[in-house]
Amino acid sequence: MGINQTMIKNLNILIFIFLISTFVYPNRIVSGTVIDCKTNLPIPGAEIIINKNQLNQKPKLTDFDGYFELDISDDTKEIFIHYPKYKEIKITISDSKNLGEIILFKRGCKSR
Numbered sequence: 001m002g003i004n005q006t007m008i009k010n011l012n013i014l015i016f017i018f019l020i021s022t023f024v025y026p027n028r029i030v031s032g033t034v035i036d037c038k039t040n041l042p043i044p045g046a047e048i049i050i051n052k053n054q055l056n057q058k059p060k061l062t063d064f065d066g067y068f069e070l071d072i073s074d075d076t077k078e079i080f081i082h083y084p085k086y087k088e089i090k091i092t093i094s095d096s097k098n099l100g101e102i103i104l105f106k107r108g109c110k111s112r
Contacts, residue, residue, distance in 0.1 A: 030093060031069040034062050034081060042066025046083040050076060 034046045043066045047059035050072060059082075062068045070079065072093070082088045 027071050027073055029069055029071050030079075031067065032091075034066045034068070034083070043083055043086075046081055049080040049082065052080050 034043045035041060036043055044062055044064045046062045048062065048068050048070060049057065049059045050070065051057055060068055060070060077093055079091050079093060080088055081091065
C-alpha cells in the first residue's frame, strides 16, 4: 500500500512540474513562405535562424514549397533568413502568427 501511495505522489509531482513548465515558458508558432523576388517561386531549403548569437544553433529549413513553421518563445523579437547568393534578411516578429510571404532579394532585385 505504501508503494502505491508513493507512486501516486510522484506522479502528481511530475504532472505539476509539467503544468508549471508550460506556463513558465510560453511559446507560439509563427509561419511564413520564403519566395524569390524575380520569379515569385518558393525557395526550398532557406535557413531560418532564431537566435543569431547562439553558436551551436541548428537552423530550421523551409520545405519544398518554401514554407516554414517555428515554435518560438514569446520573447523572440526577430528571425533571420539566409540562402546562398541572396541577401540575408531580418524579420521582426509582431503579435501575428502568420508572417505571410517573405521575399528574398538577389543583388539585382528591387524592393517592392
